[in-house]
Amino acid sequence: MKWTDKTWKTIEPIYQKIIEMPFIKELQNGTLPLEKFQFYMGQDSFYLENFARSLALIGAKAERVDHALDFIRFAEGAIVVEKALHDSYFQEFGLENRGIIEPTTHHYINFLKSCAALDQVEVAMAAVLPCFWIYQEVGDYIYKNQSAVANPYQKWIATYAGEEFRTLVIKAKGICDSVAENCTETQRLKMTEAFKTASRLEFMFWNSAYQLENWKV
Numbered sequence: 478m479k480w481t482d483k484t485w486k487t488i489e490p491i492y493q494k495i496i497e498m499p500f501i502k503e504l505q506n507g508t509l510p511l512e513k514f515q516f517y518m519g520q521d522s523f524y525l526e527n528f529a530r531s532l533a534l535i536g537a538k539a540e541r542v543d544h545a546l547d548f549i550r551f552a553e554g555a556i557v558v559e560k561a562l563h564d565s566y567f568q569e570f571g572l573e574n575r576g577i578i579e580p581t582t583h584h585y586i587n588f589l590k591s592c593a594a595l596d597q598v599e600v601a602m603a604a605v606l607p608c609f610w611i612y613q614e615v616g617d618y619i620y621k622n623q624s625a626v627a628n629p630y631q632k633w634i635a636t637y638a639g640e641e642f643r644t645l646v647i648k649a650k651g652i653c654d655s656v657a658e659n660c661t662e663t664q665r666l667k668m669t670e671a672f673k674t675a676s677r678l679e680f681m682f683w684n685s686a687y688q689l690e691n692w693k694v
């Protein structure tokens with residue numbers, strides 16, 4: 478069985494919790510309060526910027542030159558999406574600035590950057606995979622289950638349920654499977670652990686937006 482198939486099984490309970498969370502349910506039926514979506518967009522702008530930096534670092538460390546090129550392109554794509562957020566979504570959703578990096582965003586981006594800087598490159602590749610794969614699954618899930626009424630968040634849904642994003646996810650999964658084949662079992666377990674931690678952080682990221690979580694001091 479492929480490393481990705483085996484690993485997804487370990488996060489099935491986390492994924493189930495994600496699709497049941499109020500943020501996702503309300504995004505799906507279009508009732509998510511604007512304030513929560515604005516908070517999410519602001520934090521996601523910080524996230525994407527730092528996700529891109531992590532991807533670029535992984536690209537620089539990849540053994541295979543084709544993997545390096547793929548990761549450098551992923552990094553470029555994340556920066557382009559981040560810019561699109563500023564140029565269009567922020568305006569559309571009335572967000573004047575992105576605020577400051579709040580606790581869960583801080584935790585997540587520092588987890589990714591530390592994996593990219595300090596861990597074995599295969600482990601770092603596994604750590605960024607949920608950022609692709611979970612978003613595609615959630616995008617597809619919402620797209621398939623949404624009600625017919627006009628949804629103010631349709632553009633967000635279309636981004637992650639679209640063909641373009643699916644192609645990236647297939648590529649990112651393929652890279653993880655190919656590097657996992659050349660790893661020892663211990664290294665593969667470390668990859669799985671990193672994938673699981675990032676999946677938990679995806680849950681926490683949406684949850685923190687729903688709670689409008691902040692530093693409090």
Ligand SMILES: Cc1ncc(CN)c(N)n1
Pocket residue numbers: 521524525607608609612679682
């Ligand atoms: C927190 C988070 N994770 C993943 C994605 C999709 N790249 C995102 N936009 N934001």
